[in-house]
Amino acid sequence: MSDMQQIIAVTTLVCLIAGGAGAMALSGLRGRSTMVLVVVASLVPLVAVSLAVFVNVQRMFISTHDSTVVLVALGLAGLIGILLSLVLGRQVAAGSTALVDSLRTLGDGVSGLDASRGASVSSELSDLWRELDTTRGRLAASEQRERALERSRRELVAFMSHDLRTPLAGLRALAEGLEDKVIEPEPALRQMRQTVTRLDGLVGDLFELSRVSSAEARTQDDTALVSLVEVAHDVVGELEQHAQQREVDLRLQTRGDDDRLAVTGNGDELTRLLGNLVGNAVRHTAPGGSVIVRAERSPDGRTQVSVLDECGGIAEPDLHRVFEAGWRADPERSGADAGAGLGLAIAKGIAESHAGSISVVNVEGGCCFEVALPAAERVS
Structure with a gap:
């Protein structure tokens, strides 16, 4: 096997080992902060390359002078990667935390979301942020409609109770007058018939309202x-x-x-x-x-x-x-x-x-x- 083939094989093996170790580390850190996961994920390639350089130096495939240059470059690149990972992780974590806070208050009647917070995250989280804000608006509108329907229902019950109680009281008075023989039967019966007609109209209106408001499709x-x-x-x-x-x-x-x-x-x-x-x-x-x-x-x-x-x-x-x-x-x-x-x-x-x-x-x-x-x- 030539030197180049050995370098490729050793580098591949070391990178696979480092990648597997990184995957196990990420699996063990499952449930931790997004910022920690982003930093670990960014360090895995750096560690893999550093180990590959170290092993190739030990096997005399790379000179000490060349390895020093590579390691210094890797160190500086790693530092930049860590800083950028911290910034990115902090942004993602902050955006996720803000979304969680918004979800917790989704049904609490909050008027809306802070648009400036949603603009500072990634496009995917921004889309989710806007969708959440839209959902919040729909829930608020639905809640207002529900309150209006409940108010209308209470008013309807109150009005119908009054409108039904009045003619029923009149019928009772007429019935008692007929029973006590203090009123003439003919005008009393005429009044009772008119009252019953009105009650029939009220009940008919209620039935019609219930029918036209139902979701059943017309055949x-x-x-x-x-x-x-x-x-x-x-x-x-x-x-x-x-x-x-x-x-x-x-x-x-x-x-x-x-x-x-x-x-x-x-x-x-x-x-x-x-x-x-x-x-x-x-x-x-x-x-x-x-x-x-x-x-x-x-x-x-x-x-x-x-x-x-x-x-x-x-x-x-x-x-x-x-x-x-x-x-x-x-x-x-x-x-x-x-x-x-x-x-x-x-x-x-x-x-x-x-x-x-x-x-x-x-x-x-x-x-x-x-x-x-x-x-x-x-x-x-």
């Missing part, structure tokens, strides 16, 4: 091609007399072409959606005011129905709560005319169940409720 048997123009005509016709009684001018505005604004959905549900919006607008518009229903196609191709009233507008802080179940602009308002506070919540559920959207904005003198639904799809 094809429940859907058909429905013309929103015809739905709007039907709703305006049904509520026209009620509007006249309240001295409110109810008008329908549509385009003059043959576009019937067809959508795919349930006709009864869409009629109820628009009926709730128009009925709510008529109820809150003062005598002498007007309610305008517009049916048209939006520039993006979706069908759109708008209901403009003259209710005086809604307070800006309350706009986002309009579609919450049980919410009322005036919590003290009750009675048959006030309803259960479920009409707009049901309308929102119906719109979303048809892959559409519903919104409200303040306009001059009142509000504008807008429903947008996707274009019709053929139903087999």
Whole structure:
């Protein structure tokens, strides 16, 4: 075997031994600080080369003069490597510690992460840092939605308890009056029938809200091609007399072409959606005011129905709560005319169940409720 072959063989063997020893050292240090692991990993190649030089010197393959030069260079390179490893290890350890601290406070409502700390680590940790910050924002938004839903649920229970307790108390009084024979049967029975009708409406609203809010998919048997123009005509016709009684001018505005604004959905549900919006607008518009229903196609191709009233507008802080179940602009308002506070919540559920959207904005003198639904799809 030539000298060169012996040098290669000895160097390879020494490096393998040093590498194996380094791997065992890293395995033994598992669980220690990242900075320690980085320093050890950077020293393993230096030790391997130094041992290889030492063995080759001992076997007379390298002169003492040459080995001294190599060892001095290795020593200086090792010093630089250790310093850089300490800096890198400290950065990685600091970034990891910051991420751990952030994870510990992930559900504590902390508003956000310190961006300067995330910018001082590697790109991988920076990506993880940004993803964590995004997750924190999503959790915060989810928590806010959960609180809003819980608040809406409590208000709904409170309102429904009040709305149910009042007619039930009236029924009890009527029943006791009939039992004691202190009131005439005919007017009492008429009043009881009206009260039962109102209770049936409240229970029906609750059932409808639960149904449209469920995650169950609508089957094809429940859907058909429905013309929103015809739905709007039907709703305006049904509520026209009620509007006249309240001295409110109810008008329908549509385009003059043959576009019937067809959508795919349930006709009864869409009629109820628009009926709730128009009925709510008529109820809150003062005598002498007007309610305008517009049916048209939006520039993006979706069908759109708008209901403009003259209710005086809604307070800006309350706009986002309009579609919450049980919410009322005036919590003290009750009675048959006030309803259960479920009409707009049901309308929102119906719109979303048809892959559409519903919104409200303040306009001059009142509000504008807008429903947008996707274009019709053929139903087999």
